[in-house]
Amino acid sequence: xxxxxxxxxxxxxxxxxxxxxxxxxxxxxxxxxxxxxxxxxxxxxxxxxxxxxxxxxxxxxxxxxxxxxxxxxxxxxxxxxxxxxxxxxxxxxxxxxxxxxxxxxxxxxxxxxxxxxxxxxxxxxxxxxxxxxxxxxxxxxxxxxxxxxxxxxxxxxxxxxxxxxxxxxxxxxxxxxxxxxxxxxxxxxxxxxxxxxxxxxxxxxxxxxxxxxxxxxxxxxxxxxxxxxxxxxxxxxxxxxxxxxxxxxxxxxxxxxxxxxxxxxxxxxxxxxxxxxxxxxxxxxxxxxxxxxxxxxxxxxxxxxxxxxxxxxxxxxxxxxxxxxxxxxxxxxxxxxxxxxxxxxxxxxxxxxxxxxxxxxxxxxxxxxxxxxxxxxxxxxxxxxxxxxxxxxxxxxxxxxxxxxxxxxxxxxxxxxxxxxxxxxxxxxxxxxxxxxxxxxxxxxxxxxxxxxxxxxxxxxxxxxxxxxxxxxxxxxxxxxxxxxxxxxxxxxxxxxxxxxxxxxxxxxxxxxxxxxxxxxxxxxxxxxxxxxxxxxxxxxxxxxxxxxxxxxxxxxxxxxxxxxxxxxxxxxxxxxxxxxxxxxxx
Amino acid sequence: xxxxxxxxxxxxxxxxxxxxxxxxxxxxxxxxxxxxxxxxxxxxxxxxxxxxxxxxxxxxxxxxxxxxxxxxxxxxxxxxxxxxxxxxxxxxxxxxxxxxxxxxxxxxxxxxxxxxxxxxxxxxxxxxxxxxxxxxxx
Numbered sequence: 001x002x003x004x005x006x007x008x009x010x011x012x013x014x015x016x017x018x019x020x021x022x023x024x025x026x027x028x029x030x031x032x033x034x035x036x037x038x039x040x041x042x043x044x045x046x047x048x049x050x051x052x053x054x055x056x057x058x059x060x061x062x063x064x065x066x067x068x069x070x071x072x073x074x075x076x077x078x079x080x081x082x083x084x085x086x087x088x089x090x091x092x093x094x095x096x097x098x099x100x101x102x103x104x105x106x107x108x109x110x111x112x113x114x115x116x117x118x119x120x121x122x123x124x125x126x127x128x129x130x131x132x133x134x135x136x137x138x139x140x141x142x143x144x145x146x147x148x149x150x151x152x153x154x155x156x157x158x159x160x161x162x163x164x165x166x167x168x169x170x171x172x173x174x175x176x177x178x179x180x181x182x183x184x185x186x187x188x189x190x191x192x193x194x195x196x197x198x199x200x201x202x203x204x205x206x207x208x209x210x211x212x213x214x215x216x217x218x219x220x221x222x223x224x225x226x227x228x229x230x231x232x233x234x235x236x237x238x239x240x241x242x243x244x245x246x247x248x249x250x251x252x253x254x255x256x257x258x259x260x261x262x263x264x265x266x267x268x269x270x271x272x273x274x275x276x277x278x279x280x281x282x283x284x285x286x287x288x289x290x291x292x293x294x295x296x297x298x299x300x301x302x303x304x305x306x307x308x309x310x311x312x313x314x315x316x317x318x319x320x321x322x323x324x325x326x327x328x329x330x331x332x333x334x335x336x337x338x339x340x341x342x343x344x345x346x347x348x349x350x351x352x353x354x355x356x357x358x359x360x361x362x363x364x365x366x367x368x369x370x371x372x373x374x375x376x377x378x379x380x381x382x383x384x385x386x387x388x389x390x391x392x393x394x395x396x397x398x399x400x401x402x403x404x405x406x407x408x409x410x411x412x413x414x415x416x417x418x419x420x421x422x423x424x425x426x427x428x429x430x431x432x433x434x435x436x437x438x439x440x441x442x443x444x445x446x447x448x449x450x451x452x453x454x455x456x457x458x459x460x461x462x463x464x465x466x467x468x469x470x471x472x473x474x475x476x477x478x479x480x481x482x483x484x485x486x487x488x489x490x491x492x493x494x495x496x497x498x499x500x501x502x503x504x505x506x507x508x509x510x511x512x513x514x515x516x517x518x519x520x521x522x523x524x525x526x527x528x529x530x531x532x533x534x535x536x537x538x539x540x541x542x543x544x545x546x547x548x549x550x551x552x553x554x555x556x557x558x559x560x561x562x563x564x565x566x567x568x569x570x571x572x573x574x575x576x577x578x579x580x581x582x583x584x585x586x587x
Numbered sequence: 588x589x590x591x592x593x594x595x596x597x598x599x600x601x602x603x604x605x606x607x608x609x610x611x612x613x614x615x616x617x618x619x620x621x622x623x624x625x626x627x628x629x630x631x632x633x634x635x636x637x638x639x640x641x642x643x644x645x646x647x648x649x650x651x652x653x654x655x656x657x658x659x660x661x662x663x664x665x666x667x668x669x670x671x672x673x674x675x676x677x678x679x680x681x682x683x684x685x686x687x688x689x690x691x692x693x694x695x696x697x698x699x700x701x702x703x704x705x706x707x708x709x710x711x712x713x714x715x716x717x718x719x720x721x722x723x724x725x
Contacts, residue, residue, distance in 0.1 A: 002618060068618050070605070098604070102619055154628055156620070179634055205621035207693065213616050220612065224605075228713050285603035290713040292601030313634055509618075 002068070002208050002509060007036055007106045012120060012127065014195050015054060015112030019127050027107075030532070031512070031525055033063030033488035034089065036107050037078040038532040041087075044109060047539045051080040051088075051187075052169060052194035054113035060100070061108075063488035064511045067101040069220060070227045071493035073286035075100065076485060081186040081447075082171040082194075083352070083407050084426045086540040087533060088186040089447040093286035093294075093490060094178035095158040096202065102156065103204025112195065119161075119199040121151060124206055132198040139163050139345040140176040143199055153203030161199035162189045163347020165394035169193050170405035172352035172428070173394075176344065180294050180315040181286065184349045185449060186427065211510060219508040226496050228290050236293040236492045237283070241318035242272030248322075251460065251559050253434045255327045257380050258358035259422050259552050262433045262559075270325045275316060275333045286490065293492060299337040312341045322431035323354030328361070329380025342387050346394035352407060355428040356393065357386055359408045359421050360400075368416045373400035409548065419551040424448055426548060434459035435558045436467075439568050441474050443547050444575040446533045451491055453478035459559065467567070471574045482529035483522050527587045534583050544576040589665020590719040591644035591704050592625070599714040600637040602627060606708035606717060613707050615700065621693050624702035625717075642667045642689045642702035644722060651701075654684035663704070665722045672698040 001008050007027040011020045030036045037059045044057035059078040066072055075097040081088030100108070103124050110120070117132040135143045140163035147159050158178055165173035166189030173189025174182045183189075192198070210216050227233055235243060245267055248254040252263040268274060279297035286294070299312050314337045324343070325336040343350045361378040363369045371377055375392060376385040389401070396402035403411040408428060412421035422429050424442045430450040432438050441455020442448050450456050453474045463469065481491070489497050497505075503517050512521070554565045607623035615622035625641040644666030645651075652660040652668050659674035660681060675698040682690040682699060691700040709717045 068608075102621070154630075205619060205693070207621060208618040210612060210616045210618055213612070217612065220609075224711065283601055285601040287602070287604045288608065290601075290603045290605050290711075292603060292713070294601075 001104070001106050002511070003211065007032070008104060009040065009107045009109060010105050010122075010127070011109045011111070012129070013112045014110065014114040014118065014129065014197065017129055030529060031064045031486040032066070032106065033061055033074075034076045034078070034482060034485040035525070035529040035532070036486075037061040037076050038529055038536065040107060040109055041078040042532055042536050042539070044111065045080055045536070045539070047541075051082040051085060052190060054195065055111065056080050056191065056194075058110040058188070058191055058195070059107065060096075062097045062100045062106060063486055065487045065489070065505055065509070066097045067288050068509065069288075069505050070224050071233075071289045071291065071490050071496065072487055073097055073288050073490050074485075074488040076488055077175070077183045077188050079186075079188055079191050080540070082169075082190045083187040084448065086542040087446055087536045088188065088191075090183040090185050090188055091451075091485070091488070092160075092175070092177040092181045092183045093289075094181035095287050096160055096177055097488070098287040099156065099158040099202040099204055101204075102206060103202055104206040110195065110197070114196040117196050117198055119147065119201065120197065122200070122202045122204070123153070124204045135198045136167060137164060140347045141179065141345060144176070144179060147199055147201050151201050151203070156205070157201060157203040159199060159201045162192045162197075163345060163394065165347040165405065166190055166193040167198070168394065168396050168405075170348065170394060170396065171410070172349045172356065172405060172407050173347050174349040176347060180284070180296070182349075185351065186447060187349070189347050189349075212508065215508045219504050223496060223501060223505065224290065226501075227493065232495050233291050233492060237291050239272040239276055240283075240293050240295040242275050242295070242316065242321055244318040245271045245321055245326075246273070248432065248434075251434070252557065253432055253456075253559050255322055255422075255431050255433055257329045258327060258355075258362045258420060259429075259433060259556050260362075262556055264326055267326070269331050270321055270333060270336060272318070275321070279316075279333050279337060281313070289490065291492070297333065297337050299334045301338065312337060314341045314344065316340060319431045320350045320354075323351045323358075327354050327358045327431070328386060330383065331381065335383040338383060339386055339390070342390040346390060348390065348394055348405070351431065352428040353390065353393065355422050356404050356408055356411065357389055359411065359417065360389065360404055362420050363415055363417050366417065369400065373398070373415070422550045422552050424547070424549050424553070429550065429553065430456075432456035433553065433556065433558045435561060436465070436563060436568060436571065437470055437474060438558070439549065439553055439563060440470065440571045440575065443549060443568075443572050444474065444544060445478060446530070446537070451481070453481065467571050467574065471571050471578070475575060475578050479523075479526040479530050482533075483526040486525065486529060524587060527582060527585075531582050531585075531587055534579055538583070544572050544579070547572065588721055588723055589663060589704075590706065591665045591667060591722045592641055592702060592706065592709065593718050593720045594639035594641065594716060595718065596714075596716045597636065597638050600627065600639075600716045601714060602629065602637050603713065605711050605713065606639070609711045610708050614703070614705065621691070622700055624689070624691070624700050625708050639717070640687060640689055642704070643687055644704060646722070650684040650686065651681035651690060654680040656680065659698075665704070667702065667704050669703065670698060670701050675699070
């Protein structure tokens with residue numbers, strides 16, 4: 001905690017209703033964020049039990065610089081993922097980190113299962129487990145509206161909540177954060193549901209004094225100017241991440257129709273430029289970020305004759321446009337926004353949800369399943385039926401949709417089509433089919449995300465291919481991002497927060513013992529955190545040699561190149577060797 | 588004549604709260620925004636519009652100044668008040684009298700957080716939602 005020698009951990013046991021606080025000096029060596037959360041997950045998890053057992057913990061943590069410097073906006077959630085069965089890690093922006101900071105909580109550990117649906121209300125030191133029976137079944141947006149009306153704290157609160165998908169234990173369910181952000185990947189929504197936990201709302205106003213104002217403001221201003229006066233973050237503010245639709249289409253790395261192709265002849269109608277022109281109505285920011293990358297698109301929908309319209313305001317990003325757009329053969333930004341709105345309301349992870357629908361569509365086309373399973377015919381480009389199928393997944397309408405809502409790895413075990421179930425390590429693949437860096441990165445990354453180690457950026461940087469160099473680069477980036485995620489910055493600002501900037505920011509607020517702040521400290525910190533994650537994965541029997549990789553990624557060319565599975569697996573083994581060395585080290 | 592804070596372009600606001608951060612950080616040496624004299628709010632969650640609560644720089648018959656029993660608040664050029672902390676007895680009558688609720692008592696036995704129209708929030712606002720404008724005292 002800022003200005004203190006300890007990390008403040010709030011423990012909530014939903015089974016007993018017991019609440020306790022630990023002031024942990026020993027956790028300081030993990031700095032904050034993902035470091036602290038990893039250690040707490042390792043301590044609290046029950047490796048022998050199902051990810052949805054009441055005993056399993058949910059950990060939330062903010063970082064060492066949360067809320068006090070520009071673009072340090074994220075909260076990390078760690079849990080055992082019901083999707084992959086191993087380490088679960090997810091980040092969200094919005095206001096959750098800001099309110100945790102204001103309430104004076106560094107980390108939150110939730111265990112147990114409430115007897116009846118509940119939500120947790122935190123207001124500084126007042127913590128209540130409240131009745132949420134009437135909220136059960138509500139859409140993510142609706143429950144937010146209700147909690148806003150019964151709780152105070154307008155303008156300085158955060159409400160995170162699940163939709164029906166989480167309640168129904170769909171393994172690809174997400175947690176909605178403040179309407180427009182999410183703990184999206186890896187199934188945290190189902191873990192909430194397994195605990196009868198509908199929502200958490202946090203407000204706070206505990207004052208924390210600035211000890212060295214001159215030093216703090218100097219560093220704050222340097223970072224603020226870098227964020228607002230340089231080109232480092234322009235991309236995220238202007239068209240936002242959807243700029244990547246055209247970029248990835250041109251280099252042929254855009255998933256199309258269940259990754260049967262990586263290129264569209266004409267991507268204009270779903271491009272970031274088109275969304276900006278036709279639908280963009282405003283941009284908003286996570287608290288503490290002067291960039292404001294959250295792009296809100298509007299679509300008008302006729303719900304009855306006689307000019308009866310409703311308006312949907314939907315946050316959109318590249319990966320959602322790819323997975324619910326090009327990957328489902330959708331044309332037109334309006335239709336994609338409608339699909340995004342549907343997964344939002346039902347509380348499904350948009351990326352996994354899109355890939356599940358694409359898999360189901362191909363199964364239907366190939367006659368592995370019929371309308372007996374799908375209820376409505378699933379066809380690429382058919383929005384109306386996809387809207388129905390999203391609901392069927394969230395409500396587990398029949399046996400097929402129940403399996404599908406657990407992800408393509410589960411569904412394909414039952415209904416076939418493993419070769420085109422586009423997942424890696426059971427996690428639906430991120431929407432960047434750029435090459436070996438991406439596939440090795442997804443496979444080896446602690447949470448199987450493109451954001452673990454930026455392997456997809458390595459591919460796009462056009463390095464001359466060298467397997468050792470690729471593995472080393474991806475590994476080093478994985479470790480480096482453990483540091484960024486202990487702060488916890490938004491990774492869009494990763495070029496702003498270079499080592500020198502991180503060190504001066506930590507120094508300005510006395511976050512670390514003076515004298516120990518140098519590059520060596522950061523490197524050791526990254527390795528210590530990554531090693532803790534490896535310990536978690538080891539305890540959960542994760543083995544990179546046994547990792548499942550969809551055959552589809554070796555059939556559809558990535559940036560015009562067919563990838564070789566043997567070579568990919570060779571690089572994964574090289575990565576595994578590096579992991580093993582780290583695990584055996586003294587760090 | 589004097590310069591006062593205006594928030595007439597809040598349609599452009601992205602809700603980054605930088606104005607709160609710098610007001611609390613610079614004027615009150617606080618890492619937490621409860622010490623900010625400007626507060627950004629939303630109605631109806633993040634899908635609603637943002638608006639800013641801050642001192643509206645009343646002139647003439649100034650409610651908070653009139654409510655203050657000790658004369659700790661005096662009229663400032665252009666509008667609003669100047670706080671003399673030494674005269675403040677923390678009675679909170681100023682906060683009660685302010686109909687836009689722009690005066691905050693955050694600690695017991697401490698003077699209020701009250702906007703002094705210094706313009707620091709304006710300087711940092713990335714979208715120019717906030718401005719300093721000349722205003723007559725009358």
